Amino acid sequence: MDAKNQGPLKGLRLIEFTTAWAGPYATCLLSLLGMEVIKVESRSWLDHTRSRSFSTGRNFDNPDQSGVFNNLNLNKKSITLNLKKSRAVELAKRLVALSDGVIENMRPGVMRRLGLDYDAVCRIKPDIIYLSSSACGQVGPQREYVGYAPTFAALGGLSLNTGYEDERPSNFMGAVDLRSATTAAVAMLAALLRHQRTLKGQYIDLSSQEAITVLNGEALMDYLLNRKVRTRRGNRDDVMAPHNCYPCAGKDNWISIAVASDEEWQALCRVMNQHELENDPRFSEQGARLRNQDELDNIIIEWTRNQDCYHVMEVLQEVGVAAAPSLSAEGLFKDPHIKKRKVFRQVDHPVLGKHWVITPPWRLSETPAGIQRHGPLLGQHNDEVFLGLLGLTASEFEVLKEEGIIF
Amino acid sequence: MDIWDERENGAQSEEFSSGHSESDGVLEGIRIVEYCSGVSGPYCAKILADLGAEVLKIEPPGVGDETRYMGPFAGDDPDPEKSGFFLYLNTNKRGLTLDLHKPEGKNIFFRLIRGADVLIEDRAPGYMDGIGLGYEDLEKANPGLIVSSITPFGLSGPYRDYKAYPLNTAHISGQGYLLPFPSPNLDRPPVKVGDHASEYDPGLVAAVAILAALLWKGVSGRGQFIEISKQEALISMQRVESVTYANDGVYMSRTGGLNPMPGGVLPCKDGYVVIITPQEHQWEALIRLIGNPDWSNEKWTHILHERNQRAQEINDHLIEWLMQHTKEEIFHKGQALGCPVAPLLSPEDQAYSEQYAVREFFQENRHPIIGRTQLPTTPYRFSENPWHLERSAPLRGEHNEEIYGGRLGYTAQELGKLKEEGVI
Numbered sequence: 001m002d003a004k005n006q007g008p009l010k011g012l013r014l015i016e017f018t019t020a021w022a023g024p025y026a027t028c029l030l031s032l033l034g035m036e037v038i039k040v041e042s043r044s045w046l047d048h049t050r051s052r053s054f055s056t057g058r059n060f061d062n063p064d065q066s067g068v069f070n071n072l073n074l075n076k077k078s079i080t081l082n083l084k085k086s087r088a089v090e091l092a093k094r095l096v097a098l099s100d101g102v103i104e105n106m107r108p109g110v111m112r113r114l115g116l117d118y119d120a121v122c123r124i125k126p127d128i129i130y131l132s133s134s135a136c137g138q139v140g141p142q143r144e145y146v147g148y149a150p151t152f153a154a155l156g157g158l159s160l161n162t163g164y165e166d167e168r169p170s171n172f173m174g175a176v177d178l179r180s181a182t183t184a185a186v187a188m189l190a191a192l193l194r195h196q197r198t199l200k201g202q203y204i205d206l207s208s209q210e211a212i213t214v215l216n217g218e219a220l221m222d223y224l225l226n227r228k229v230r231t232r233r234g235n236r237d238d239v240m241a242p243h244n245c246y247p248c249a250g251k252d253n254w255i256s257i258a259v260a261s262d263e264e265w266q267a268l269c270r271v272m273n274q275h276e277l278e279n280d281p282r283f284s285e286q287g288a289r290l291r292n293q294d295e296l297d298n299i300i301i302e303w304t305r306n307q308d309c310y311h312v313m314e315v316l317q318e319v320g321v322a323a324a325p326s327l328s329a330e331g332l333f334k335d336p337h338i339k340k341r342k343v344f345r346q347v348d349h350p351v352l353g354k355h356w357v358i359t360p361p362w363r364l365s366e367t368p369a370g371i372q373r374h375g376p377l378l379g380q381h382n383d384e385v386f387l388g389l390l391g392l393t394a395s396e397f398e399v400l401k402e403e404g405i406i407f
Numbered sequence: 408m409d410i411w412d413e414r415e416n417g418a419q420s421e422e423f424s425s426g427h428s429e430s431d432g433v434l435e436g437i438r439i440v441e442y443c444s445g446v447s448g449p450y451c452a453k454i455l456a457d458l459g460a461e462v463l464k465i466e467p468p469g470v471g472d473e474t475r476y477m478g479p480f481a482g483d484d485p486d487p488e489k490s491g492f493f494l495y496l497n498t499n500k501r502g503l504t505l506d507l508h509k510p511e512g513k514n515i516f517f518r519l520i521r522g523a524d525v526l527i528e529d530r531a532p533g534y535m536d537g538i539g540l541g542y543e544d545l546e547k548a549n550p551g552l553i554v555s556s557i558t559p560f561g562l563s564g565p566y567r568d569y570k571a572y573p574l575n576t577a578h579i580s581g582q583g584y585l586l587p588f589p590s591p592n593l594d595r596p597p598v599k600v601g602d603h604a605s606e607y608d609p610g611l612v613a614a615v616a617i618l619a620a621l622l623w624k625g626v627s628g629r630g631q632f633i634e635i636s637k638q639e640a641l642i643s644m645q646r647v648e649s650v651t652y653a654n655d656g657v658y659m660s661r662t663g664g665l666n667p668m669p670g671g672v673l674p675c676k677d678g679y680v681v682i683i684t685p686q687e688h689q690w691e692a693l694i695r696l697i698g699n700p701d702w703s704n705e706k707w708t709h710i711l712h713e714r715n716q717r718a719q720e721i722n723d724h725l726i727e728w729l730m731q732h733t734k735e736e737i738f739h740k741g742q743a744l745g746c747p748v749a750p751l752l753s754p755e756d757q758a759y760s761e762q763y764a765v766r767e768f769f770q771e772n773r774h775p776i777i778g779r780t781q782l783p784t785t786p787y788r789f790s791e792n793p794w795h796l797e798r799s800a801p802l803r804g805e806h807n808e809e810i811y812g813g814r815l816g817y818t819a820q821e822l823g824k825l826k827e828e829g830v831i
Contacts, residue, residue, distance in 0.1 A: 151683065178645075326578035358643050361643035
């Protein structure tokens with residue numbers, strides 16, 4: 001693993017009270033950039049990603065066995081506090097007083113009941129940046145509604161706008177949460193930047209539903225400008241044709257091809273060895289290609305169906321036609337470009353052994369983001385945080401553990 | 408004195424402040440130059456502009472940003488000043504036209520860069536270096552400059568120079584298999600996420616790194632270069648799903664066959680709803696919602712893995728009930744019982760949603776050509792820095808006079824000449 005954290009956020013500290021994907025990945029992004037992130041969790045309200053994976057259907061007997069948790073909590077520290085007990089809340093507050101930011105994604109109202117809401121925390125740390133991430137936001141009639149990634153995608157309008165026109169709209173799973181998470185990281189960093197300049201803290205209310213809504217700009221604008229409601233159109237585009245995935249040799253292998261100009265179209269015809277199509281009035285200009293794209297797709301399918309998808313990419317890229325295979329998890333892992341750029345890497349995990357994760361998505365020249373540590377074991381940093389940072393004595397620490405406060 | 412400072416000193420021209428009060432944005436005082444087209448780069452700069460940064464958007468003279476030619480257009484009139492797509496992606500920015508290939512254009516560009524904190528550019532790998540405006544050239548002029556490059560495949564590797572439109576970038580990052588989940592029919596191609604959503608993501612990912620680099624600049628005074636590959640930004644957004652094969656050797660089929668759960672996207676009387684009940688009490692809430700039908704009293708319905716095995720059968724039962732109820736009814740009744748259920752909203756539904764209304768998610772925009780329209784705002788509310796629509800998306804070259812004339816000091820005559828020569 002990268003020897004030392006050189007990330008741009010070195011020196012900043014954040015306390016998180018989050019579970020699932022959207023909260024944990026927000027702070028994971030910050031920890032990859034060098035922030036010290038202390039995750040407050042507990043055996044009494046275990047993060048469900050420590051228990052099971054919705055992606056693979058696997059259940060875990062042991063909270064330290066989850067690859068999903070590992071992948072979403074890299075570099076962080078974990079402490080355990082049973083926040084149902086008031087002394088645990090007091091300890092959490094002492095940690096907040098030593099921190100720059102707080103992120104929580106409890107159901108709205110929970111942090112207030114615990115005595116850890118923004119107003120309470122402000123009394124001990126007036127310049128704290130405190131971000132609440134929730135399904136629909138902290139205000140409004142739906143503020144207490146529960147949700148997961150699929151409901152965010154549904155309420156955000158992305159589900160209805162994705163899929164084939166003649167089939168049900170698409171469902172979305174956990175990955176949608178990572179959009180909300182990245183949005184939270186943006187908001188937290190912006191507020192930290194303002195703090196750097198003004199020394200002022202503030203509260204941020206983030207709605208996951210809205211974080212997805214803003215990614216659906218064209219459909220929104222079509223309604224707001226023209227009162228038109230768009231429908232899902234598979235892989236198709238407003239302007240470009242061909243614009244689809246085409247079957248290749250093997251099982252469930254596809255190549256995406258998009259043509260934006262007449263030059264690209266003519267190059268495609270030449271590579272397909274169908275010169276007569278170049279001047280065929282059905283396809284010779286963009287509008288005609290768009291109108292006749294069903295026919296066009298069938299012609300291309302005939303050409304691609306028995307070819308290797310990487311071969312099709314190469315011959316088309318050579319003549320300036322945009323083509324790229326549609327990759328599965330296996331395809332990504334084996335792709336030569338992704339390999340060369342070291343997008344996948346292994347971390348050493350005490351329970352999982354060598355475990356593959358995705359590297360940070362940015363390359364910063366002076367302050368590289370990096371992975372220093374596997375996702376923490378449950379309570380792995382209790383000693384370091386309670387004895388070191390908070391300065392408890394060994395005997396105080398033992399008593400708190402015995403009484404189920406550090407739990 | 409650099410050109411940006413004049414504003415702080417209050418020496419701005421009349422037209423600079425006409426009709427607007429300068430709001431106290433979160434990123435007030437951050438200065439950004441955007442040289443981008445399309446979605447990812449402009450969306451990244453929009454995020455920062457909406458947070459209060461000052462963004463100068465540079466478009467090549469004549470044509471301008473490609474989204475000016477992409478719909479939806481106001482009134483379906485394909486006029487480059489009527490694109491709703493451009494309008495959305497470029498709020499709160501000032502618009503300049505500048506030809507970076509002409510010597511005077513370069514000269515002006517360097518003057519803008521000298522006082523800037525950030526340059527966001529999305530040109531093909533090597534392009535900026537080729538015209539003498541690469542990071543090394545710019546860094547000499549301004550060591551505090553942060554440059555963020557956004558390209559489909561990054562600046563190295565075998566696909567570096569490959570052509571990729573949004574469709575290609577989405578598919579080669581695994582989204583067809585790992586994002587819209589599942590796209591179940593193996594006879595049909597894997598399907599991308601709707602419209603250009605896959606192009607917004609890299610802009611969002613880039614904004615994180617830019618803000619982090621700005622924080623470091625605040626400490627060190629130094630800038631840096633940030634490389635963003637859209638493909639990698641998108642893979643990182645499916646980071647859990649992407650490693651399933653590498654770690655578990657499992658092939659996550661897009662049929663969703665690995666872990667079928669009852670629920671998912673299901674039809675109802677007036678559209679669709681999505682139901683997900685990972686916890687037992689949520690499943691029980693769902694059963695209460697549909698009125699405790701006879702089949703739900705059978706023993707197997709209390710056992711998670713049996714339910715999963717009979718997911719299709721359960722869904723058939725659910726659909727029977729759902730088809731007699733509207734999505735709003737199902738949503739509110741289900742949520743009142745603690746069942747995670749939601750309607751699949753259309754933009755029309757969102758425009759009339761009480762939740763959005765209370766949160767003032769849509770706000771009015773005035774555009775000189777499009778007129779008055781509602782615009783979506785941002786997904787976060789800052790207690791100290793409320794969102795403002797400071798200005799609508801710029802017309803082509805709308806702020807040339809203000810910036811080149813008012814701040815760089817070009818006279819009307821000189822501006823006329825620059826225009827004639829095609830520099831602006």
